[in-house]
Amino acid sequence: MSAIDVSDCSRCKNSAIIYQEYSGQHFCSGCLIRSVRKRIGKELRKQLILPKSSEKELTIILVAISGGKDSAVLLETLNHFLKNRRDVKLIAGCVNEGIQGYRNPSMKCAEELSKKLGIEFRTVSYTSLGFDEMDNVVKVIPKISEKNEEVKGMSPCSFCGVFRRQGINQLADDVDADYVALGHNLDDMAQTIMMNLQKGDLERTIRLAPHSWSPIRGMSPRIVPIRWIPEQEVQAYAMTLELPFHDDECPHSHQALRILHRDIIARMEDAVPGTRHGLVHSSDSIKEMFKDNMPRVKNEKSNENSPKNCEICGGITSQKICKACVMKKWLVEHS
Ligand code: SF4
Ligand SMILES: [Zn+2]
Ligand SMILES: [Zn+2]
Numbered sequence: 001m002s003a004i005d006v007s008d009c010s011r012c013k014n015s016a017i018i019y020q021e022y023s024g025q026h027f028c029s030g031c032l033i034r035s036v037r038k039r040i041g042k043e044l045r046k047q048l049i050l051p052k053s054s055e056k057e058l059t060i061i062l063v064a065i066s067g068g069k070d071s072a073v074l075l076e077t078l079n080h081f082l083k084n085r086r087d088v089k090l091i092a093g094c095v096n097e098g099i100q101g102y103r104n105p106s107m108k109c110a111e112e113l114s115k116k117l118g119i120e121f122r123t124v125s126y127t128s129l130g131f132d133e134m135d136n137v138v139k140v141i142p143k144i145s146e147k148n149e150e151v152k153g154m155s156p157c158s159f160c161g162v163f164r165r166q167g168i169n170q171l172a173d174d175v176d177a178d179y180v181a182l183g184h185n186l187d188d189m190a191q192t193i194m195m196n197l198q199k200g201d202l203e204r205t206i207r208l209a210p211h212s213w214s215p216i217r218g219m220s221p222r223i224v225p226i227r228w229i230p231e232q233e234v235q236a237y238a239m240t241l242e243l244p245f246h247d248d249e250c251p252h253s254h255q256a257l258r259i260l261h262r263d264i265i266a267r268m269e270d271a272v273p274g275t276r277h278g279l280v281h282s283s284d285s286i287k288e289m290f291k292d293n294m295p296r297v298k299n300e301k302s303n304e305n306s307p308k309n310c311e312i313c314g315g316i317t318s319q320k321i322c323k324a325c326v327m328k329k330w331l332v333e334h335s
Contacts, residue, residue, distance in 0.1 A: 256271075
């Protein structure tokens with residue numbers, strides 16, 4: 001797919017700004033906006049299962065936003081489709097990881113967009129959840145890994161991912177959310193699916209969002225309405241509509257494995273356009289196969305991995321103590 005294109009739009013006479021290799025179509029900015037919205041709207045109708053008004057008056061969706069382009073497009077499109085519905089309320093929530101020079105400007109963008117759309121904006125910080133700021137966590141990780149074999153080779157993102165999930169759960173609890181919307185684009189989804197399959201982690205594949213048809217106990221179902229939109233189209237959409245977003249890289253980003261998968265998937269997509277869609281379809285088929293008997297995947301031999309409550313925080317976990325509490329303990333011991 002090429003962002004600089006001099007061809008005509010396949011749908012009208014305007015100049016194209018993007019070429020979709022996987023469909024063979026060129027799009028001008030207006031047709032791209034319409035096409036992206038159409039795909040997101042279709043997916044949203046499948047994933048967002050609204051109760052009858054007699055059952056529940058208001059469905060609250062916490063939209064997890066970061067200030068980046070993906071969640072900006074998520075918030076803008078959800079607002080586009082749902083703003084006139086009196087039975088749905090969107091609340092934007094942003095987790096502050098405590099990363100100097102990176103999180104503050106992106107949070108400003110997130111807040112600006114929420115304000116522009118008239119959507120309530122909430123934040124939660126790692127420190128308010130009892131974790132340390134990520135800038136401090138990265139300094140302590142080498143000390144923790146000296147004493148704990150399992151931490152060796154873990155990146156800051158391994159900690160940050162666990163903490164962020166706690167933050168989003170906290171925001172969802174605070175607003176009593178019925179759904180949590182996440183801004184994973186097609187590239188993110190394909191990379192995650194590939195990583196889970198490579199590790200042989202069937203349980204993660206099955207638990208991957210959307211959760212609309214397979215809710216996970218103790219968690220507001222995650223929806224991922226922009227999951228069929230490639231990253232480049234998300235970027236073009238955000239830029240065309242001049243959505244405020246922050247595009248810098250996090251200074252602690254050492255997601256070596258994800259970068260490897262990003263490269264592999266980009267090369268596969270180049271060689272066989274449609275690879276990313278194929279991966280997401282495959283993952284959906286696997287999920288469908290295990291839809292009604294998901295616990296059996298892990299429970300065939302033992303009961304050990306069935307969901308239970310963490311002995312410390314009460315959160316849902318497959319272990320006695322959840323990962324967030326284990327990490328919190330490590331941080332306290334080494335700070
Ligand atoms: S790149 Fe890693 S450390 Fe930085 S915000 Fe993302 S998950 Fe956290
Ligand atoms: Zn057009
Ligand atoms: Zn816990």
